[in-house]
Amino acid sequence: QQQVKQSPQSLIVQKGGISIINCAYENTAFDYFPWYQQFPGKGPALLIAIRPDVSEKKEGRFTISFNKSAKQFSLHIMDSQPGDSATYFCAASNQAGTALIFGKGTTLSVSS
């Protein structure tokens, strides 16, 4: 019940395309859903986060879509760029600063 399932494991997108990464959770007590971006040799960096009282949040080219009834959320990267090539992790927790449960990650490669 504590798992966060992330798909796909890897993704190749052409420059300018849309990258979509999906996550599903089971624990209905989760109240905070962030996405992190990690480059090789670096720690995860917070990209965008959402709480279940909204269905969508947009920051620049990054959008989180949230479906509370389906217990699913997804990250959309519009106009994907080679600089977006990284590993993306979804996560969930009971509140923002507490223990995060991470998905296994999606390695995104944007080809130019």
Added chain:
Amino acid sequence: ETGVTQSPTHLIKTRGQQVTLRCSSQSGHNTVSWYQQALGQGPQFIFQYYREEENGRGNFPPRFSGLQFPNYSSELNVNALELDDSALYLCASSASSYSPLHFGNGTRLTVT
């Protein structure tokens, strides 16, 4: 503003030895969390410290222990190292238990 800094960046230890990893939290942050990230996996929560007290623990054995100091810096200690302890150890700080986590770049521990 100085981010989360961790030391050392890399470390090689022998099975059975003990190791201490260090973390300086971001300025103004009083909460520190530690995560273990195995190769190709998402980070896993080890424990969190708030005002020098352990404030939550993940599914890790007691040989993983920690400390937080009055300046909010922190240490992770691992005793009786096992080969499976080889991983990237990430420290994250937050302004409170309701604030997002900000990660350092980690310490890469190799146990031989």
